[in-house]
Amino acid sequence: MVRASGAALCVRKPFRRASAPAARRSGHRVREGSCAWTSTSCYDPNGLLEQALPLDREPYLSLVKAVLAWSGPEPVLQPRDYEQIALQLTGHARAVAGDVRCRCATLPRDSEMRALTEVVLGEAERRLSARPQATVVCVQHLARLVRALYEHLDHLKAAERSAPATTAP
Template sequence: MTGHSTEYDPERRIKAALPLDRLSHTRLLRAALSWTDPTALPPDDYEQVALLLTEASHAVATDLRHHMDRLPPDDNRRALTETVLNEVDRRPMQPSRNTLHGVQNLARLLRDLYERLDRLRDTAPAARAVSH
């Protein structure tokens, strides 16, 4: 035995329970968006960056869905969040991942998800006091 195991988690429940590593995600997406030379990295390195951005996008989208589900059905923030999440669902998460352009598209997606998540958190309704 190697001491290494792989978890089967198609619904992403294990990762959903873990806190987001926002600092690392933000550093990676900023770096990717600052790159200008498409030949700066070999395709395999772009692929690795794309995999990290894809996993981060899935994690943030899951967190965003949890926040959205707590909103009332008639809340405008819910409609805007559904629009962002629909965009995530429409975008293939693995297009041209071995190019600068593909990596930068994933970085923009992750940035958009974090912006929407921040808007939900910043304007979250105050918790209702429960009287006994």
């Protein structure tokens, strides 16, 4: 199945299907008709899919607040839970960074806000390029990154709202 939206293209294709008894013998759970047998690949060079979907901010900010409230390096959760939280925060940080990047592209080349935004995005890319670890420290670093990206996004939105007021006669 192929869906196109502007210049974005999503293709859903089946994986190579193993027989259900063979999959069960190898330890995999099998449900006929489930999404375990398909994959979706998206080609979206212009970021049109990201722009169309608003960010679900509140649940992630609640998660950030909870993660930053942990005190001490001792494990509170199982390592797999830290890994899952790190993956959630990494994915959301990438989405917020994409939104920041789109807003940055609209700023004038010589503006101070654009230079600062490019520095923030460079730091975010550097942090997100590392594989997340299943530790309290790593999860808290990712939570701080998400919080910083949202703060910068808010600054960019405020600058957009005030820009037309300052340029009008």
